[in-house]
Amino acid sequence: MTSKYYDPDGSRYGIPTFPRHLAPAGLATKSQLRAQGLRPGGQEPAAQLMWRSRAGGSRGGVRIAWLYRIDAALPVRPMTPARERALARALLARHTCRSCGLVHEYCLPTSLGRTCPPGTGCATPADLAA
Structure with a gap:
């Protein structure tokens, strides 16, 4: 070869x-x-x-x-109830806006600092320019 x-x-x-x-x-x-x-x-x-x-x-x-x-x-290690709760909390944090607390259906982009995307919740176009 x-x-x-x-x-x-x-x-x-x-x-x-x-x-x-x-x-x-x-x-x-x-x-x-x-x-x-x-x-x-x-x-x-x-x-x-x-x-x-x-x-x-x-x-x-x-x-x-x-x-x-x-x-x-x-x-693979089995999923314990404690690990399942920890995973649920981590996923909830990825869906929750740090500024206003609004929970979205999707993971918030880290490029926005995990705040609401433009046109939803608390984010404004001026936030993106900063």
Whole structure:
């Protein structure tokens, strides 16, 4: 294989690297682990996927995804009532305007300092100019 991102021994990138969709068996991304009811469980990434991308979030047009060993993964911790309450409070805070206390149906943008967007609640166009 002559792909720019094929480095199974890690000599070029410092960690075994594979092109997108060519991860070896026994390795999975965090999302893939979660779909199986697993989590990395504190283990370091065993390898990485690397591919070119023009999408936002890429660095220099290259994106990576860490790969973790499935056999070393641990089960996802169950949701306890206390964690469920804490999550509900955190989500409520993201929906609540810090200025007027109005609760919106959606998360407020942090670019506005979590205040009401223009045309709703307490925000005015002058607030955005500041």
